Amino acid sequence: MFQAHINVEICHKGRLIKYLFKYVTKGLQSVLEDPEKAKTMLTEYFTLNRVDPEARSIPYADIPSHYTFHLRPKHWARRKQGNVIGRIVFIPPGTTDVYFLRLLLTKISGATSFEDLMTVDGYLCKDYEDACLRRGFLSDDDESQAAIGEVGQWGMPTLLRSLFVLLLLHSEVADPRKLFEDNWKLLADDLCYQTRRALDLQYFQPPPEFLRSEVLKHIETLLHAHSKELANYNLPLPVRDSGELLGNRLVCEHLNYDLCMQQRTADGIFATLNSEQIEAYHNVMESVNSGVGRFYFLYGHGGTGKTYLYNTIVAKLRSQQKIVLVVASSGIAATLLPDGSTGHSRFKIPIDIVKRGTHLAELLQRTSLIVWDEAPMTHRFCFEALSKTLCDIMDVPLAGQSYKPFGGKTILMGGDFRQILPVVAGGGREATLNASIVRSPLWTHCHLLFLHQNMRINHDVVNTKMIFSGMTFPQWVLAIGDGLAPVKCLGENAELARIEIPQYLILPPNGTSIQPIIDFVFHGLLDLYRSVSFLKNRAIVTPTNETVSAINSAVLSRIPEETKVYYSIDSLCTESTDSSDLDSLYPIEFLNSLSFNGLPEHELTLKLYAPIMLLRNIDPPAGLCNGTRLMVTHLGNNVVKGLILTGTYEGKTVAIPRIALNFSEHKWPFTMKRRQFPIRLCYAMTINKSQGQTLERAGVFLPKPVFSHGQLYVAVSRVRSAEGLRFLIHNEDGCDATCTKNVVYTELFAELSMSGNIYSFVTKILPAYPK
Template sequence: MAVFGLLIPTNQINGILQNRLLLEEMSYDREALKRQHQILLPQLNIDRLSVYNVVRESIENRKQILMFVYGHGGTGKTFLWTNIISYLRSKGKIVLAVAASGIASLLLPSGTTTHSSTSLIVWDEAPMSDRRCFEFLDRSLRDVLDCDDQLFGGIFVLLGGDFRQTLPVLPKAWLLRIGDEAIGVPDKDDPQDSSFIEIPDSLLIKPGSESLKTLIHFVYGDTTLTTPTVADLLVKAIVSLTNDTADDINEQIIKMVTSDGRTYNSLDTIQPNGKYMSDFEGLYPIEYLNHLTFPGIPPHELKLKIHCPIMLLRNINQKQGLCNGTSLIVSQLLPNVIKATIMTGTCIGKRVYIPRIKFIHKSLDIPFTFSRKQFPLKVCYAMTINKSQGQSLRRIGVYLPQPVFSHGQLYVALSRATSPDSIKILL
């Protein structure tokens, strides 16, 4: 470089350029972050401002903090994280925003799953993580930073989350009592682990031959299915207990949609786990393989239509907002790729192309390794209760063909609604 009259990078700059993760954390627009912080800071209420001040003063005075911020969903935890992160990054400090799941991390500014040490770790949805995750991080940071006498090697750690995993609720209200397991009549056959909860009639749809169609019409009506928009689909959903039930509802709704569609067939293959290869294909013909279904793997026949909502089943590119659980809306169905627009996370409105990928399933209960090449997508007019976590919906249908597994699961399902008028339940 010197021969051509170019400046030679210093050792410090060389160290940064050779570390991709460090380079990413140092490449923010500090002036833009400063302007963002000036706009957001006055919007903090008293409680959030007190947390913000403690974190800011502790970092500026280099006094380690280990803090947990507890609040129901919708109370502004993510907004608080954004204020803290924008301030520190505008000062050139490195902040790692992490979450237990990929979809939760998309709610954070430049959020990722845990992967490196930093000046401040903001860990959202902390109650969803196993305690061993924190124990392992603690031991690793003490080892890496050569600091055995301080928790997390002296790194500032800010945890947050909601032990009930819900949206805003009224104190002492019916919904909160469900989450606290303070409501319900014990089952005579299993009084310790099971109880019956009476749901108000105002929330129920009467069971009948057309009851599921009534639930679908309550949530989506006619307009959303014929002329859907991102804003409309984003605040509507039907939730149920299992993937099988959600798939059945999605199949029924997709038949009601009148837009152009396309069916994508997968390429299924198997590889024997043992030595014996003779007549293996005869024992497991391709028609049999096409009918196999496994958790987290799309079906052999993937039926999609223009403007229908879809959900990613794998992490593809988290920096671009494409991770397991991201919701999108289909805009074009091409032979080898699917063009869609992101509806959730920090990349809302971004147009992306989804390719086919290979799914591998290996289990002790089958004598072969199963491989399916298919688009990592599923229709998501309906989804499981777990996948609905973190969403705030103006129209929600809860379909419960069988009892829920726990108080917490029913609590999460009911708390997706923003008001009693926005929810209907079909038992």
């Protein structure tokens, strides 16, 4: 079961029992009078810290790795040879004050006494549990209260209200009503002024009941963006006017647009569209206005203006008071769309069922167009679930001649099948292809629209000159995506085929060092590490999280700012089977050592002005999505303040609290809960995470080849110019450092042509590459 050798010793003989209690049977006074008997490994650890400066940087659990304990006389001495791993005796979580003492000893270094362990910022705590709470090692509502108080010293009330909602959604607040009652006046600080201005009464003082109700309305609006209600958190309802009770709030929100401004936006963008965009525009508008309800897919590689076209269509329809729902497969893409959200949150897929008679069902019934960007990276079952839901709501049969996909609604999906496809846990090539929408029965109803002209890549000398086998840089990027880039290093096994990277894009390797790529991407770092424009336009991309962590640590070490470390609070979920038994098998320090994809590290090391990336969609309507990049501007005890670097919300200041994140993996028999800031450094990021990002300077570091469809294409298409792209390749298989693997599922492109579109896919999408 445990894949380990376990030695079981049973104390069952009388002489052994006598040995355990021999000091009691001998008489205890002489033992108490012996000063050596009062010394323990722990007390001598305190003594060691008082005399040895080097020991003060080492937690108690790690002391045996550097020192050895002598029994006569009892003392710690510096270890001369060997390597020992220390282990503190296990104590069940939260059972006694000894547990909290143990927790402090695993986190704190340099303590010289028990009182020293209990002292936090000059204050002597009443016990070890209190010390753990004040140091942030335990979670309760005090941390949420402290977070609001901390932001209240520098943040505006709008930011405080957003923070309050984030705490409700993600921080497992034990008593939300008490947290509200204790802080509503702070959250209402700006509403008094707003009321005076609305009534044109300069000195009017609104009654407290009115302000409290207005705060609840603001919180309710923020919760609605996450499909939550005040009742979900036992919060009181605001006092409403009768007019506020009328109508569907979701429908009202999606009709609440300045019609004249929307018309001006549509007219302004339409005048700049190219011929392909205009053709696609007229197709979609004709489907909406005629009520035909076609299913379109807008195919175009990065930079061809898909988002630009979406904005035109959406603005035009909203100017006509039509409802348009705009979603994307990833949070970072949703922030670039007009009032965008993720498809999973908007349509409650794949778990929740949208029932007839609900506000969301009415919204879907009245919707004229659904726009879904980055569709290729979403599992086809999500689209099939949405189609069945819409058919049910619109009373459209699921089969037969009168069947219409998506209930007869006009659907405009978009994306690039050269990019990363749906992620199937443990699945191979066939499983990934089977998850793609091209394998769905819906695809036979799809009409393909095409965009070819790249509006992102600069048409400078570097990009337009022939760089390799007669191709320009844009042609070479597309050739990689289509699997048509020239192949080198071709052996007997086709899996060994490699493509050659143009020589001038290669950084000369220096052994296994990553310094060459850091120096290229972050040239001038010491002078510009505080610059927003410097940080937002550059990053290193690499296939694995392990390499990302190594690069982030290396770059952070160069920043001349004070380091601050945040430790997560890890525990086993109480819902886990036999959680009481699992507690003894998996101690806290073991949980601390675990690292999962998409989960923040237990030990999060940050500095001011460092770039960070969000790992969760904690507030998409406010721009806080999985993949959002920010720059750290304040490191508090309970919140991290940051400035959003890119997207629609660029320049916005936000406060990020710790949140509770649950994670499970099939190889572990439990679900782990980690309470930590949902962020990680992003001087470097995985290739998958970089999808949707646009950079001026990017380094592609490949200690190992890419391993899934579209990864290399995504990596090379992040930049606007070839001048801003460089490769550093460390091929472990001994292959030439100018060559690397390119994974492309070419059969996917053949299946794309099986749509109902009358145009030939091959002649439309594949450019004319030089022979």
